[in-house]
Amino acid sequence: MATVLSVSASPSATSRTARMLRTLDAALTADGHTVTALDVRDLPPAALLSGDLGHPAIARAVELFAAADGAVIGTPVYKAAYSGLLKCLFDLLPQYALAGKTVLPLATGGSTAHVLAIDYALRPVLSAMGAAHIVQGWFVLDRHIAVGDDGTVTLDPAAAGPLRQVVQQFSTALDSQEALRDRPAPALR
Template structure:
């Protein structure tokens, strides 16, 4: 299945993006294809004008459309998700996440920003009609220390939440794959029955 890592951090390097890459690597190890989209790399003028005719914007929207699941990541600023992510989500049609699984991730300076995922980001994601929004993962920068050689090394409590989030998303993707295969078989069944009649 195809998973899109949708990065909503305006800065680089980004603790949020490091967390997303860790989740993406875990999903890839389980056999899922991953693509990456950093909103900050899109042309700013076309993004702000919601110019979906711009080739880079059109390609970004197509990546969302083609994904089976989206891992959305954002830093938390002023008790909400990043403005650059909001601008991109506003580009999507009303049903822009229809049929998709969504795993929201966020990072912030303190635990006091944790509820921003549920009160700010989740309602916006829900308005785009995803099939299911999984439980969010929130971590502070201190809980995601970075080692130049080993990469991000989550503290145990966050590591456990990441493991649970990846496991749930992988399970949901496997279920979606089985449903898709069953649908393909049932579509073929009438033709087979006609051949044997």
């Protein structure tokens, strides 16, 4: 199965975005994929902001992107766009860091006014970074992500059903990508 990098671009230590992603990671793992989580907020701020590609944590993040077959990119929406933390990470990655990869864009926010941030802010950047296939993304309202005292995440049915669908589409696309990669190239005459 595929190797997936699950990226949370929330600066918050109590991020609903990150918690939702970790729940989706479990579903992808159950589908047989190997999932690695990357919380961008855990990268050293000075190295991230100064573009220090030689810093071990930054170099490791770049390696994780290179090794992944696909990526789930989750971000809160601020000012109708993805987080500045995600922008800092993207600025450090090679221009075509997503070349040949399948990508699932996800966003969270407080208002449906930001639902188009995926298509108008995030998708063009993912495309410019060479993503082979960007599956349908999904926007989840913050209020649809409940976190219990024990840290368990419960998704409102309004979010859970559509999220299951986009994660399944992503998983299927990863499987298709892997099958294409494993198929021998046709002989040229």
